[in-house]
Amino acid sequence: MKQTEEEEEMEKQIVKVGLMGFGTVGTGVVRLIEAHQEDLQKQTGVSIQIKKILVQDKSKGRGIATMQRLITEDPRELLEDPEIDVIVEVIGGIQPAKDYILAALDNRKHVVTANKDLMALHGGEILQKAQEKGCDVFYEASVGGGIPILRALVEGFSSDRIKKMMGIVNGTTNYILTKMSREGADYAEVLKEAQALGYAEADPTSDVEGFDAARKMAILATLGFHVPVNLEDVSVQGISGVSKADIAYGKKLGYEVKLLGMAQRDDDAIEVSVQPTMVHTSHPLSTVNGVFNAVYVYGEAVGETMFYGPGAGELPTATAVVSDLVTVVKNMKLGVNGRGMVGPYKEKILKADSEKYSRYFLRIIVRDERGVLAQITQLLSEKNISLGQVLQQPYREGEAEIVMVTHQAAKRDMDEVIAILEELAVVNEIKSVYRVEGGETE
Amino acid sequence: MKQTEEEEEMEKQIVKVGLMGFGTVGTGVVRLIEAHQEDLQKQTGVSIQIKKILVQDKSKGRGIATMQRLITEDPRELLEDPEIDVIVEVIGGIQPAKDYILAALDNRKHVVTANKDLMALHGGEILQKAQEKGCDVFYEASVGGGIPILRALVEGFSSDRIKKMMGIVNGTTNYILTKMSREGADYAEVLKEAQALGYAEADPTSDVEGFDAARKMAILATLGFHVPVNLEDVSVQGISGVSKADIAYGKKLGYEVKLLGMAQRDDDAIEVSVQPTMVHTSHPLSTVNGVFNAVYVYGEAVGETMFYGPGAGELPTATAVVSDLVTVVKNMKLGVNGRGMVGPYKEKILKADSEKYSRYFLRIIVRDERGVLAQITQLLSEKNISLGQVLQQPYREGEAEIVMVTHQAAKRDMDEVIAILEELAVVNEIKSVYRVEGGETE
Numbered sequence: 001m002k003q004t005e006e007e008e009e010m011e012k013q014i015v016k017v018g019l020m021g022f023g024t025v026g027t028g029v030v031r032l033i034e035a036h037q038e039d040l041q042k043q044t045g046v047s048i049q050i051k052k053i054l055v056q057d058k059s060k061g062r063g064i065a066t067m068q069r070l071i072t073e074d075p076r077e078l079l080e081d082p083e084i085d086v087i088v089e090v091i092g093g094i095q096p097a098k099d100y101i102l103a104a105l106d107n108r109k110h111v112v113t114a115n116k117d118l119m120a121l122h123g124g125e126i127l128q129k130a131q132e133k134g135c136d137v138f139y140e141a142s143v144g145g146g147i148p149i150l151r152a153l154v155e156g157f158s159s160d161r162i163k164k165m166m167g168i169v170n171g172t173t174n175y176i177l178t179k180m181s182r183e184g185a186d187y188a189e190v191l192k193e194a195q196a197l198g199y200a201e202a203d204p205t206s207d208v209e210g211f212d213a214a215r216k217m218a219i220l221a222t223l224g225f226h227v228p229v230n231l232e233d234v235s236v237q238g239i240s241g242v243s244k245a246d247i248a249y250g251k252k253l254g255y256e257v258k259l260l261g262m263a264q265r266d267d268d269a270i271e272v273s274v275q276p277t278m279v280h281t282s283h284p285l286s287t288v289n290g291v292f293n294a295v296y297v298y299g300e301a302v303g304e305t306m307f308y309g310p311g312a313g314e315l316p317t318a319t320a321v322v323s324d325l326v327t328v329v330k331n332m333k334l335g336v337n338g339r340g341m342v343g344p345y346k347e348k349i350l351k352a353d354s355e356k357y358s359r360y361f362l363r364i365i366v367r368d369e370r371g372v373l374a375q376i377t378q379l380l381s382e383k384n385i386s387l388g389q390v391l392q393q394p395y396r397e398g399e400a401e402i403v404m405v406t407h408q409a410a411k412r413d414m415d416e417v418i419a420i421l422e423e424l425a426v427v428n429e430i431k432s433v434y435r436v437e438g439g440e441t442e
Numbered sequence: 443m444k445q446t447e448e449e450e451e452m453e454k455q456i457v458k459v460g461l462m463g464f465g466t467v468g469t470g471v472v473r474l475i476e477a478h479q480e481d482l483q484k485q486t487g488v489s490i491q492i493k494k495i496l497v498q499d500k501s502k503g504r505g506i507a508t509m510q511r512l513i514t515e516d517p518r519e520l521l522e523d524p525e526i527d528v529i530v531e532v533i534g535g536i537q538p539a540k541d542y543i544l545a546a547l548d549n550r551k552h553v554v555t556a557n558k559d560l561m562a563l564h565g566g567e568i569l570q571k572a573q574e575k576g577c578d579v580f581y582e583a584s585v586g587g588g589i590p591i592l593r594a595l596v597e598g599f600s601s602d603r604i605k606k607m608m609g610i611v612n613g614t615t616n617y618i619l620t621k622m623s624r625e626g627a628d629y630a631e632v633l634k635e636a637q638a639l640g641y642a643e644a645d646p647t648s649d650v651e652g653f654d655a656a657r658k659m660a661i662l663a664t665l666g667f668h669v670p671v672n673l674e675d676v677s678v679q680g681i682s683g684v685s686k687a688d689i690a691y692g693k694k695l696g697y698e699v700k701l702l703g704m705a706q707r708d709d710d711a712i713e714v715s716v717q718p719t720m721v722h723t724s725h726p727l728s729t730v731n732g733v734f735n736a737v738y739v740y741g742e743a744v745g746e747t748m749f750y751g752p753g754a755g756e757l758p759t760a761t762a763v764v765s766d767l768v769t770v771v772k773n774m775k776l777g778v779n780g781r782g783m784v785g786p787y788k789e790k791i792l793k794a795d796s797e798k799y800s801r802y803f804l805r806i807i808v809r810d811e812r813g814v815l816a817q818i819t820q821l822l823s824e825k826n827i828s829l830g831q832v833l834q835q836p837y838r839e840g841e842a843e844i845v846m847v848t849h850q851a852a853k854r855d856m857d858e859v860i861a862i863l864e865e866l867a868v869v870n871e872i873k874s875v876y877r878v879e880g881g882e883t884e
Contacts, residue, residue, distance in 0.1 A: 032601055032743055042668070042787045043600055140598075146744035148598025155597075156582075156590025158485055159474055159764030226484070284750060287729050292746075301474055301757040302588035304734075308726060309747030319744040322601030336776045345484045 015044075015329050016051040018078030018109070020100055021091035022071070025114055025141070026053070028318030029088060030064055033325075040322075044329045052078045054091075054100075079103045086328050088321060089113040090141075098122055105129045105137070110337055112324040114141035114317055120215035120231050123222065127343060134338040136331055138324035143216040144169060144293045146316030147309035148323065153223045153297070154342075160299035162224040166437065167261040169216040171291035171311040172200045172207035173239050177257055177276075178289040181247050187240065199291060209238035210259060210274040217261035220295065221272045225265050228344040229272055237275040246432050249363060249403045250278050253389050254439060256286045262435070271351040278361045278405070280439025356411040359388070359436035361403070364421065365429040368400040372426045376402065379424075383417050385409040388440065399428060405436055457486075457771050458493040460520030460551070462542055463532035464513070467556055467583070468495070470760030471530060472506055475767075482764075486771045494520045496533075496542075521545045528770050530763060531555040532583075540564055547571045547579070552779055554766040556583035556759055562657035562673050565664065569785060576780040578773055580766035585658040586611060586735045588758030589751035590765065595665045595739070596784075602741035604666040608879065609703040611658040613733035613753040614642045614649040615681050619699055619718075620731040623689050629682065641733060651680035652701060652716040659703035662737065663714045667707055670786040671714055679717040688874050691805060691845045692720050695831050696881060698728045704877070713793040720803045720847070722881025798853040801830070801878035803846070806863065807871040810842040814868045818844065821862060825855040830882065841870060847878055 017033075019026055033040065033048055040048050053070045054077075078084055079100065087104040089111060091097045097118050101111050102125075111130070113119065119126070119139045130137040140150045144167070153162070168174050172194065179190045191208065194200035206212045214234040221229040239259050247257050255278035263272045279286040284306045288294040293311030298304055310316035331337045366372045373392060380387065389405040406414075414433075421427045459475075461468055475482065475490055482490050495512045496519075520526055521542065529546040531553060533539045539560050543553050544567075553572070555561065561568070561581045572579040582592045586609070595604070610616050614636065621632045633650065636642035648654045656676040663671040681701050689699050697720035705714045721728040726748045730736040735753030740746055752758035773779045808814045815834055822829065831847040848856075856875075863869050 028743075036601060036603060036743075039603060039668075040601065043784050146741075147747060148594050151593060151598050152590050155769065156593050156765055157761065158768040159478060159482065160761045161478060161481060226481075284729065287726065299588075299761065301470075301478075302761040303752050303755075303758055305589060305749075305751035307747075307749055310745050313745075315743040316745055319599065319602045319741065323598055326600040327597065330782060334776070334778045334781055336778055339776055340772060342485050 013045070014047045014049055015085050015332065016049055016083050017086045017088055017325065018052050018054070018081065018084040019050050020054040020075070020078065020087060020089045022053050022055045023090070024314045025090040025317045025321065027064060028314035029090065029321050030067055032315065032318045032322045040326065044326055045333060046329055048325060048329060051084055052081065054078055075100055079107055084109060085332065086110045086112065086325060088325065089115060090321065091115070092117065094118055094121060101126055102129060105133045105135050108133050108135060110136040110328045112321055112328060113137070113139050114321055115139065116142035116212070116215045116219065120218040123219065124228055127341065130338055131341060131343070136328045136337045138327060140324050141317045141320035143219050144295055144307070144309065145311040145313060146319045147293060147295065147307050147311070148320065149220070149295045149307050150223060152307060153220065157297065157299055157302065160301045162297060162299050163265055164298040165220050165224050165263040165295060166285060167213070167217065167220060167295040168258055168285060168288050168293055169261050169295065169311065170207055170213040170259060171293060172204065173213070173259040174288065174293070175199050175291045176208070177239060177242065177259065180242070180244055181251070181256055184244055184248065186244055187242060208240050210236040213259060213261045213274045217263055217272050217274055220261070221263040221270065222344055224263060224297070225270055226344050226346045227270060227348045229270070229348065233272055233348070233350060235273040239276050241432070242276050243432070246363065246434070249391070250361070252391065253403065253405060254281050255279060255361070255436065256281060257434070258285060258288070260285070260435070260437065266351070266355070268346070269349045269351045269355060271356050275435055277435045277437055279437050283438025286438065353415065354410055354412040357408045358411065359408055359440070360406045360414055361432070361434040361436050362406070363401065363403045363431040364427055365395055365431060366400050366402055367426045367428060368394065368398050369426060372400070373402060375426060376421070379420060380406070380417060383413040385413060385417060455487070456489045456491055457527050457774065458491055458525050459767065460494050460496070460523065460526040460529045461492050461532070462496040462517070462520065462529060463534070464495050464497045465532070466756045467532040467759045467763065469506060470756035471532065471763050472509055474757065474760045474764045482768065486768055487775060488771055490767060490771060493526055494523065496520055517542055521549055526551060527774065528552045528554065528767060530767065531557060532763065533557070534559065536560055536563060543568055544571060547575045547577050550575050550577060552578040552770045554763055554770060555579070555581050556763055557581065558584035558654070558657045558661065562660040565661065566670055569783065572780055573783060573785070578770045578779045580769060582766050583759045583762035585661050586737055586749070586751065587753040587755060588761045589735060589737065589749050589753070590762065591662070591737045591749050592665060594749060595662070599739065599741055599744065602743045604739060604741050605707055606740040607662050607666050607705040607737060608727060609655070609659065609662060609737040610700055610727060610730050610735055611703050611737065611753065612649055612655040612701060613735060614646065615655070615701040616730065616735070617641050617733045618650070619681060619684065619701065622684070622686055623693070623698055626686055626690065628686055629684060650682050652678040655701060655703045655716045659705055659714050659716055662703070663705040663712065664786055666705060666739070667712055668786050668788045669712060669790045671712070671790065675714055675790070675792060677715040681718050683874070684718050685874070688805065688876070691833070692803070694833065695845065695847060696723050697721060697803070697878065698723060699876070700727060700730070702727070702879065708793070708797070710788070711791045711793045711797060713798050717877055719877045719879055721879050725880025728880065795857065796852055796854040799850045800853065801850055801882070802848045802856055803874070803876040803878050804848070805843065805845045805873040806869055807837055807873060808842050808844055809868045809870060810836065810840050811868060814842070815844060817868060818863070822848070822859060825859050827851040827855060827859060
């Protein structure tokens with residue numbers, strides 16, 4: 001009898017996890033739990049064990065041989081196992097991940113996920129179900145890989161009102177832009193290289209067109225502003241139009257081109273967007289290079305902060321997943337799962353274009369005639385747009401190139417100016433328009 | 443009857459706080475709680491109210507007129523008031539803060555403190571008492587001002603094993619070094635300016651000699667390594683010996699001088715120190731300027747991360763204090779105060795000097811004779827120290843200046859080399875020795 005009681009007691013000191021997905025991140029999760037078992041036990045008081053691993057195709061070879069016996073193709077073996085307390089979902093994508101997570105919650109299993117697509121699109125529904133069922137859902141790994149940025153927003157800055165978040169939240173595009181900047185190389189060329197190295201996917205659309213970053217910004221904006229931000233609220237522009245000439249001119253004027261996610265709040269109105277942006281070299285985001293990620297957070301009280309780290313990778317992302325798992329386990333011991341969550345409590349008010357202000361970088365090709373610059377600055381001035389920096393130089397025969405950085409201007413005014421410039425006889429081509437951040441008291 | 447019940451119910455929805463200290467941070471705490479009351483209430487479900495404010499001298503004018511009625515000089519009015527649930531201590535210094543905090547815990551009041559001196563010296567005792575009494579003690583504001591770095595270590599990286607932390611954790615010295623670097627100015631001159639601007643105290647010893655940074659590093663090392671690190675375990679060197687020549691030579695070789703707190707773990711042995719360090723310009727810490735703080739954290743799994751923000755100031759520090767207060771209040775609602783804490787669970791093993799490795803920057807004045815550099819490199823080579831960078835140039839009449847950056851070397855070997863160099867006939871003066879970080883795969 002004595003032994004059985006001890007066994008039962010021991011049994012309780014084990015938290016069993018069902019792992020869904022055994023790719024890069026899933027492998028990292030297994031490795032981390034094995035390698036850091038002693039520390040995890042010291043911190044949580046329990047042993048965290050993976051009981052089952054869901055894969056799509058059992059016949060595919062896996063990196064960790066000892067785990068073969070845990071592998072299954074049947075999700076019910078995880079979802080319907082009463083011994084499994086927590087589901088870790090690292091499959092990615094919307095379906096079947098969404099159905100699995102909802103089923104897990106229905107069976108009162110806690111969920112840790114790295115799934116940005118799912119949380120950006122259906123986070124509200126999932127978190128509401130979690131609350132109903134008294135379950136935890138954590139998703140630190142969905143934004144910024146190993147950077148604990150969601151905790152910083154939710155807990156670290158719980159006392160503050162966040163005004164602005166700017167993020168380099170996609171490693172692929174940051175790798176491409178960094179390489180273009182350092183080597184003066186073309187986009188297409190660097191993309192090909194990145195694909196060969198595995199830094200970019202065969203179909204790179206989601207990364208290079210900014211969709212991945214947009215999902216992460218929807219998650220950040222929801223948590224930072226306490227407003228339910230949907231993916232369709234995020235305006236998106238990718239980096240496929242960034243030329244090496246833009247990067248070179250940016251450098252001349254003191255900027256680096258970065259794909260910036262931007263979430264800004266003025267009074268109660270917000271705007272969320274992703275676009276290539278000229279970031280002044282004095283701004284901490286300008287020095288974030290290669291596959292690194294960083295999120296800059298400006299709080300009304302705290303002021304400027306930045307969180308920097310690896311945005312992807314097997315072990316960095318696994319760190320975020322397993323740290324979430326530790327929180328779930330601690331909450332289980334305290335009996336408070338699903339009770340600490342604070343959902344969005346503010347009404348969503350999106351800014352109109354006339355309320356969106358930014359500085360702009362403009363590069364245009366004009367006829368090399370007397371008075372052209374004066375004509376253009378006059379046009380800008382009529383729309384209340386003044387210039388901070390101007391660079392004019394010869395382009396091809398009979399043409400000149402003008403690069404301008406404006407002071408703050410309303411997006412609506414800027415759009416109007418662009419439309420007029422496009423019709424202007426002396427303007428031959430509008431090469432590029434970028435947002436500008438940093439380098440000036442705004 | 444109905445009304446009384448409702449009143450009681452309402453009564454429970456207020457958490458009353460005793461604030462100790464009404465200086466810069468105390469004022470910030472009051473302002474933040476007032477300005478963000480609605481958000482705090484939305485997040486915690488209760489109203490956070492300051493009931494009493496302890497000051498040393500009631501007759502001194504205070505910034506916030508409406509708070510005059512809450513002011514008292516008698517700590518018992520806070521400590522013995524059963525309505526007060528939480529004590530926020532922002533007096534600073536060891537005594538009487540320590541007695542107040544222990545008394546608060548004895549009376550089962552939770553504690554939020556910004557007191558780095560106290561937590562570095564007596565954190566163990568205080569946290570133990572808190573655990574006995576089932577109370578929370580949080581101290582995010584004690585390191586890195588508004589940067590939520592303690593949460594990142596304790597929760598964000600709970601799944602990882604931290605190998606190295608490097609911190610610019612003292613704003614005063616970073617302001618001084620930044621100004622010396624930018625303006626090529628002398629230490630004494632910049633210190634005087636910093637004092638005039640209020641960035642340095644009349645007696646700047648605690649900042650410029652590195653004691654303040656050492657306290658913060660003791661706190662970081664304790665949390666990051668799960669080892670009880672005491673202040674006396676931290677070796678300390680300040681910036682008063684940093685010359686403008688050192689900074690200029692550093693720049694020539696690609697480094698900025700920063701006062702770095704350093705906590706490093708190899709296997710189970712740790713070293714914790716504070717010293718002026720040559721930080722390569724490719725390292726993210728090199729770009730942290732002015733009064734900003736940053737903590738670089740290297741985890742075995744997550745790799746390189748950095749947390750950047752304001753290290754001091756009324757509102758930034760208050761943000762950290764009030765965010766801790768929010769956590770206390772949330773824990774009160776869940777009934778889990780004092781139950782989430784994990785104390786240091788690893789044995790403290792400090793490295794011997796022979797186990798401490800670093801790269802070094804050396805600047806020495808030698809006789810301008812043939813073969814001197816060869817003699818010196820020979821000496822280094824005998825101690826297994828090889829050079830990464832060397833710069834030799836004429837100094838005064840008959841003298842030359844040699845600046846060297848070594849590869850990794852044991853501290854013991856380096857100390858021996860220095861001792862031999864000091865005795866060497868051809869060496870006239872050893873101008874400076876610095877640790878070196880960044881810029882090389884180590």
